[in-house]
Amino acid sequence: MYEINYSGRAVSCTENETVLECLLRNGIEHPHSCRNGSCQTCMVQAVAGSVPQQASAPLKPSLREQGYFLPCICQPQDNLEIRPAAIMERLQVAVTGVESLGQDLVQVKLQRPEGFSYRPGQFINLFRDEKTSRCYSLASHPHHDDELVLHVRRLPDGRVSGWIHDELTHGDKIEVSGPLGDSFYVADDQQQPLMLIGTGTGLAPLYGIIRDALHHGHTGPIHLYHGARDAAGLYLGEELQQLQSEYKQFRYVPCVSRQEPGERYAAGRALDVALQHHPQLKGWRVFLCGNPDMVKLARKRAFMAGASMRDIYADAFTISA
Numbered sequence: 001m002y003e004i005n006y007s008g009r010a011v012s013c014t015e016n017e018t019v020l021e022c023l024l025r026n027g028i029e030h031p032h033s034c035r036n037g038s039c040q041t042c043m044v045q046a047v048a049g050s051v052p053q054q055a056s057a058p059l060k061p062s063l064r065e066q067g068y069f070l071p072c073i074c075q076p077q078d079n080l081e082i083r084p085a086a087i088m089e090r091l092q093v094a095v096t097g098v099e100s101l102g103q104d105l106v107q108v109k110l111q112r113p114e115g116f117s118y119r120p121g122q123f124i125n126l127f128r129d130e131k132t133s134r135c136y137s138l139a140s141h142p143h144h145d146d147e148l149v150l151h152v153r154r155l156p157d158g159r160v161s162g163w164i165h166d167e168l169t170h171g172d173k174i175e176v177s178g179p180l181g182d183s184f185y186v187a188d189d190q191q192q193p194l195m196l197i198g199t200g201t202g203l204a205p206l207y208g209i210i211r212d213a214l215h216h217g218h219t220g221p222i223h224l225y226h227g228a229r230d231a232a233g234l235y236l237g238e239e240l241q242q243l244q245s246e247y248k249q250f251r252y253v254p255c256v257s258r259q260e261p262g263e264r265y266a267a268g269r270a271l272d273v274a275l276q277h278h279p280q281l282k283g284w285r286v287f288l289c290g291n292p293d294m295v296k297l298a299r300k301r302a303f304m305a306g307a308s309m310r311d312i313y314a315d316a317f318t319i320s321a
């Protein structure tokens with residue numbers, strides 16, 4: 001049994017319990033979401049004690065060096081003194097618009113807080129109330145958009161997505177924190193081919209990444225495969241067609257898996273179609289976003305097709321429930 005001291009409050013962590021489970025069991029309302037190390041909402045900083053290596057493995061080296069780790073995947077092997085991560089400070093922002101993008105899908109625009117810098121493709125935590133937050137990816141681009149833009153799909157009985165769809169409105173004040181995530185474009189090799197595969201609102205970060213690559217003058221091919229069951233699940237088609245006609249290096253392939261494809265769509269799941277078109281991904285940089293099962297499988301198949309693990313960037317839209 002190890003002692004966890006959380007900003008001055010000491011609690012005991014039982015065997016096989018994670019630090020996050022211990023905090024919540026003891027009534028400490030520490031923000032969290034996915035509980036499996038992918039969203040980073042619960043990140044804390046260790047002030048004293050040694051943290052098991054795997055608890056900080058998903059974080060950037062710069063964060064690891066400062067003692068940050070993820071309590072949701074940390075079973076302690078030492079007494080720990082920890083505090084909430086300073087970069088998770090909550091910022092109040094005004095909602096500047098909530099507009100429909102299609103069936104069960106809205107675009108949320110938020111005032112960008114002063115000094116808030118981010119890379120397109122990163123995500124933020126959006127708080128419904130003191131205890132309840134969810135991650136949403138940034139589809140906006142800091143040089144081209146004044147606001148932060150999110151794409152939110154309504155999930156059946158979803159506590160936060162339902163609230164966003166039904167109640168959130170222009171002028172509301174909400175809290176966000178972040179940005180988080182390291183799935184974004186880096187302009188180190190502008191000729192490298194880019195493969196982007198997304199399902200549903202997995203398009204949000206990919207849209208940001210594509211515009212960032214083009215903004216930086218990326219000259220290599222950029223291929224986007226966006227998939228949904230049917231055409232109603234696809235969106236931003238016109239904007240993406242427009243980009244395709246402006247930039248000859250960009251190709252957009254919308255895919256439908258459970259509908260007759262017709263002339264506008266490719267038939268099948270986005271991952272399958274992408275790999276049929278590009279069975280060899282050696283030397284490619286790959287971005288994967290959306291459904292967690294798709295992301296897991298795509299990571300494996302992209303690697304088997306020759307992509308290097310260090311060139312595969314992924315955001316699985318894990319659901320906390």
Ligand SMILES: Cc1cc2nc3c(=O)[nH]c(=O)nc-3n(C[C@H](O)[C@H](O)[C@H](O)COP(=O)(O)OP(=O)(O)OC[C@H]3O[C@@H](n4cnc5c(N)ncnc54)[C@H](O)[C@@H]3O)c2cc1C
Nearest residue numbers: 134135136137152153156157158159160161201317318321
């Ligand atoms: C890194 C990251 C980025 C993301 N980016 C986006 C994005 O850009 N856009 C987007 O739309 N989403 C995104 N998500 C997903 C988002 O964070 C939320 O998980 C999603 O909006 C659902 O939240 P919710 O509160 O509406 O649903 P929840 O209330 O969390 O419920 C989710 C689902 O589980 C069901 N459920 C709830 N409780 C139970 C239970 N006890 N047993 C069984 N089922 C239950 C609900 O009916 C619902 O269908 C992202 C997630 C991650 C991790």
